[in-house]
Amino acid sequence: MTPALEAIDVTRSYQLEDVRVDALRGVSLTIEHGDYVAVVGPSGSGKSTLMHLLGGLDRPTTGTLRVGGQDVAAMSQDQLAQVRNATIGFVFQSFQLLARTSAVDNVGMPLVYRGVRRAERRRCATEALERVGMGHRLAHRPSQLSGGEQQRVAIARALVGGPQVLLADEPTGNLDTRTGEEVMALLEALNDEQGVAVVLVTHDRDVAQRARRQVRVRDGLLEP
Amino acid sequence: MRVAEAYRVAVTALRANGLRSALTMLGVVIGVASVVVLVAIGTGAKREVEQQVQGLGSNLIIVVPGRLEFGSAPTKSRLELGDADRLRRATGQEVAVSLASGETVRFGTRSAFATVNGTNAAVSRVFVRPVARGEYLRETDVDTRRRVAVIGPELVTSLFDGADPLGRTVSVGGVRFRVIGVFASVGSSVGGSRDSEVHIPITAAQRLFGDARVDAMALEAPTTEDIPQVRKQTLAVLADRYPDEEFSAVTQDQILGTVGRILGLLTTVLAAIAAISLLVGGVGVSNIMLVSVRERTREIGLRKAVGARQRDVLLQFLLEAVLLTSIGGLVGIALGIGGSLGLAAAIDQLPAVITWWSPVLAFGVSAAVGVFFGVVPARRAGRLDPVVALRSE
Numbered sequence: 001m002t003p004a005l006e007a008i009d010v011t012r013s014y015q016l017e018d019v020r021v022d023a024l025r026g027v028s029l030t031i032e033h034g035d036y037v038a039v040v041g042p043s044g045s046g047k048s049t050l051m052h053l054l055g056g057l058d059r060p061t062t063g064t065l066r067v068g069g070q071d072v073a074a075m076s077q078d079q080l081a082q083v084r085n086a087t088i089g090f091v092f093q094s095f096q097l098l099a100r101t102s103a104v105d106n107v108g109m110p111l112v113y114r115g116v117r118r119a120e121r122r123r124c125a126t127e128a129l130e131r132v133g134m135g136h137r138l139a140h141r142p143s144q145l146s147g148g149e150q151q152r153v154a155i156a157r158a159l160v161g162g163p164q165v166l167l168a169d170e171p172t173g174n175l176d177t178r179t180g181e182e183v184m185a186l187l188e189a190l191n192d193e194q195g196v197a198v199v200l201v202t203h204d205r206d207v208a209q210r211a212r213r214q215v216r217v218r219d220g221l222l223e224p
Numbered sequence: 225m226r227v228a229e230a231y232r233v234a235v236t237a238l239r240a241n242g243l244r245s246a247l248t249m250l251g252v253v254i255g256v257a258s259v260v261v262l263v264a265i266g267t268g269a270k271r272e273v274e275q276q277v278q279g280l281g282s283n284l285i286i287v288v289p290g291r292l293e294f295g296s297a298p299t300k301s302r303l304e305l306g307d308a309d310r311l312r313r314a315t316g317q318e319v320a321v322s323l324a325s326g327e328t329v330r331f332g333t334r335s336a337f338a339t340v341n342g343t344n345a346a347v348s349r350v351f352v353r354p355v356a357r358g359e360y361l362r363e364t365d366v367d368t369r370r371r372v373a374v375i376g377p378e379l380v381t382s383l384f385d386g387a388d389p390l391g392r393t394v395s396v397g398g399v400r401f402r403v404i405g406v407f408a409s410v411g412s413s414v415g416g417s418r419d420s421e422v423h424i425p426i427t428a429a430q431r432l433f434g435d436a437r438v439d440a441m442a443l444e445a446p447t448t449e450d451i452p453q454v455r456k457q458t459l460a461v462l463a464d465r466y467p468d469e470e471f472s473a474v475t476q477d478q479i480l481g482t483v484g485r486i487l488g489l490l491t492t493v494l495a496a497i498a499a500i501s502l503l504v505g506g507v508g509v510s511n512i513m514l515v516s517v518r519e520r521t522r523e524i525g526l527r528k529a530v531g532a533r534q535r536d537v538l539l540q541f542l543l544e545a546v547l548l549t550s551i552g553g554l555v556g557i558a559l560g561i562g563g564s565l566g567l568a569a570a571i572d573q574l575p576a577v578i579t580w581w582s583p584v585l586a587f588g589v590s591a592a593v594g595v596f597f598g599v600v601p602a603r604r605a606g607r608l609d610p611v612v613a614l615r616s617e
Binding site: 052055057058077078081082084085086090092096098100101109110112113114115118157161 | 226229236240522523526527528529530531532533534535536610611614
């Protein structure tokens with residue numbers, strides 16, 4: 001079976017004015033289906049860059065990156081967008097919910113770009129919200145929800161398209177310990193019961209230790 | 225992304241910034257409304273003048289001295305009453321004559337300024353000039369230089385307070401004339417009111433003004449086909465009599481053509497000026513769309529992260545711009561039509577005609593302005609790098 005995400009010796013460099021910055025200098029990493037991996041490392045180590053690459057938001061400078069078995073090098077921006085839509089669910093530290101938009105419409109948003117009709121979107125979004133325990137908050141707007149609730153809505157949005165991988169960037173970073181614990185429990189339950197691979201990017205050691213395996217990034221390389 | 229969904233998102237975004245959207249639309253509203261109003265006034269003025277020229281009579285040929293050209297000084301007439309007889313004999317048509325001057329007309333203590341036109345009996349048959357009460361001048365009035373007058377209905381109001389003026393005596397330029405008829409109202413026009421004219425026998429007018437000449441003559445061809453023939457005969461008679469002088473024999477078509485060109489140009493210029501304000505409104509739309517794209521960079525990043533393609537984002541923002549300008553356009557059309565009708569009702573001499581094409585054109589242009597001025601901000605949104613967009617604050 002092909003892995004969900006596969007990076008083979010990928011590098012990523014940026015040109016910042018006159019300076020070339022090598023954010024990643026040859027990283028190989030495989031995320032299997034149902035995997036539960038924590039990516040840790042100090043800030044500036046390249047872990048955000050790695051996360052963007054794994055999520056198909058960005059393309060490597062050199063090396064091979066396969067998302068859902070497909071090589072991203074050959075894809076256009078728009079094709080990549082569709083692969084993201086089908087394969088990846090994003091969970092952000094700052095939730096990234098649309099203001100003035102109800103929970104159910106926020107969750108249904110990725111399906112818009114699959115051409116799913118409104119009624120069907122609502123049905124799927126309601127189902128996803130029920131799975132994260134937010135079935136009673138369908139019509140609420142982000143401003144009417146607590147931080148933990150907002151992150152649950154964001155997780156429902158990540159789930160709604162049936163992704164192979166949930167990419168969570170500091171998902172508990174803006175939450176207190178107890179709510180953070182609940183969100184982690186939710187992610188683990190989804191990993192456990194539904195076989196969705198979870199990739200956590202975090203610098204919280206306690207959070208990282210819950211993962212099945214940890215990957216350390218330092219200076220653009222993976223530590224052995 | 226289906227258009228319906230993009231539309232929903234665009235409406236939500238416009239509503240979220242209600243005041244800003246309304247102010248942006250206002251630019252387009254003003255532009256479109258002024259196009260509609262100015263075109264309506266220009267068209268109305270043109271139609272009014274056309275109706276008046278056509279209302280004068282049919283198949284008319286008007287003879288004036290000199291060359292009829294815009295900008296040339298009026299030529300002093302050398303025509304005289306005898307020339308009208310010569311023309312009549314040559315063409316077999318009745319010839320109306322005119323010698324006009326502005327004079328003060330008095331009745332009792334009241335006075336009014338009026339165009340006093342010395343004419344002959346043929347005027348009532350060559351021109352369409354219905355008399356409401358009494359009768360028009362007769363041949364014998366002209367022959368015997370009788371001091372009688374036919375007055376316009378406005379003078380009945382201003383001098384007689386609406387009382388019956390028939391048989392009363394008015395003073396025209398200090399000379400007493402008996403009123404024998406009142407014209408039917410033909411309405412006021414852009415060129416001044418014909419309802420405050422006074423017609424007196426040309427012979428009496430020549431004595432009153434101390435002028436033995438005739439300003440202009442007019443005759444009517446029996447049919448439209450005869451116009452060139454009659455015109456040629458007319459010019460031949462005059463060339464024979466005044467070899468060194470130039471005369472113009474203008475037909476109604478020529479007048480309509482000239483007036484139509486002038487007013488058409490005027491309408492175009494007015495519409496062009498109004499179009500500039502529409503353009504300025506469009507720049508406002510572009511500006512606000514750039515602000516909107518910047519404000520919603522994170523939203524764009526998120527949408528792209530979860531699968532929006534460039535054209536999905538582009539469509540969303542383009543539709544927002546087009547929605548702004550087309551709603552503005554519709555409001556502008558409504559305001560423009562209302563404004564035109566209001567102006568026409570409030571100001572007597574300002575006719576307004578709404579043509580079907582001016583609102584359609586204005587709406588089309590405003591929607592096009594939305595596309596044109598929306599495309600730059602929308603493309604900028606579509607091309608945003610999701611990584612960069614998600615990080616922006």
